[in-house]
Amino acid sequence: MRIGIIGAGSMAAALGGGWAHVGHELLIGARSARSARDLADTINAGSEPRHRVGAATIAEAIDFAEVVLLAVPVAALTELLDDHSERLADRVVIDCTNAFQPDESAPDGATAFVLGEPAVAERIASRATRARVVKAFNLLAAEVWAGEDRVFDGVRLAVPFCGDDETAMRIVADLAEDLALQPFPAGGLHRARYLEATAVFTVGLWFDGLDARAAIPPLTAAFAVAD
Ligand SMILES: NC(=O)c1ccc[n+]([C@@H]2O[C@H](COP(=O)([O-])OP(=O)(O)OC[C@H]3O[C@@H](n4cnc5c(N)ncnc54)[C@H](OP(=O)(O)O)[C@@H]3O)[C@@H](O)[C@H]2O)c1
Structure with a gap:
């Protein structure tokens, strides 16, 4: 698929690098031409992509794409959507963002987060009304x-994802499988806010040194009695 990656940071490199490696065509679009080019060069040098990854403006990356990954801070979204919401029409738009903010009520020295807003993916969809938004x-x-x-412990890592467009959901499932991950369709976009809350809650546990995985038993034990 043709994938436009918006942003040239950690998530752009991680997901973009993996998708380039398995043969997708990538164009990195960033506000800085230099950082878009640097990331494209890094992926080209390290991921042995079948198609050379290109660097472009944000507008060019969206125009090129069937799938757009929004890999920017939540604080960047208002301007991004003001400038590009029409351009995102018909694209599968993957929102991987987290609206994490420091938890001011945490004890001194503790690192904890809360959400700066409750439903980012829904905001994106309400602004880019013709985009096919999937949280993942x-x-x-x-x-x-x-x-x-x-x-891990015999269980393949899963990617829960939420969206309203069936085709977009299938495309995101395929993109997860391309990264050797297990796709977990997790309902409509109205449920994306739960994914956003799960992220901030789980990361909080991890930052406290607690293994979030220990709080969630396997499916066979989830209701105490096997079906
Ligand atoms: N990193 C993680 O482990 C992780 C995990 C899950 C979700 N996320 C979410 O994924 C998103 C990206 O995170 P990241 O870690 O990849 O961030 P990052 O490494 O800081 O990279 C962010 C990218 O967004 C660009 N950007 C910043 N402000 C912008 C603006 N106003 N307009 C256009 N581009 C802008 C940056 O450009 P410049 O270089 O020019 O500043 C940079 O290319 C965030 O919403 C984050 O919450 C991150």
Whole structure:
């Protein structure tokens, strides 16, 4: 697929690098031509892409794309959508953003976060009304997506994702599988806010040194009695 990556930071590198490696065509669009070019060069040098990754403006990357990954801070979205919401029409738009903000009520020295807004993906969809928005890849750190470990305790790492467009959901599922991940369709875009809340809650546990995974039993034990 033709994938336009908006942003040239950690998530752009992690997901873009993986997709380029398995043969997708990528164009990196960033506000700085230099950082778009640097990331394209890094992926070309490291991911052995079948198609050379290009660098462009944000507008050019969206125009090129069937799928757009929004890999920018939430604070950048208002301006981005003001400038490009029409251009995003018909694209599958993957929103991997997290509206994390420091939790001012956390004790001194503790690092905890809260959400700066409750439903980013819904905001994107309400602004870019003809885009096919899917929330995905926001739960885990870029380093995990970029890494090679995919199976933990015998379970393949999953990507829950939410969206309203069936075709877009299938495309995102395929893109997850391309990264050797297990796609978990998790309902309509109105549920994306739960993914956003899960991210901030889980990361808070991890920052406190608590293994979030221990709080969630396997499916066979989820209701105490096997079906
Ligand atoms: N990193 C993670 O582990 C992780 C995990 C899950 C979700 N996320 C989410 O993914 C998104 C991207 O995170 P990241 O870690 O990749 O961030 P990052 O490494 O800081 O990169 C952010 C990118 O967005 C660009 N950007 C910043 N402000 C912009 C603006 N106003 N207009 C256009 N572009 C702008 C930056 O450009 P400049 O270089 O010019 O500043 C940079 O290319 C965030 O919403 C984050 O919450 C991150």
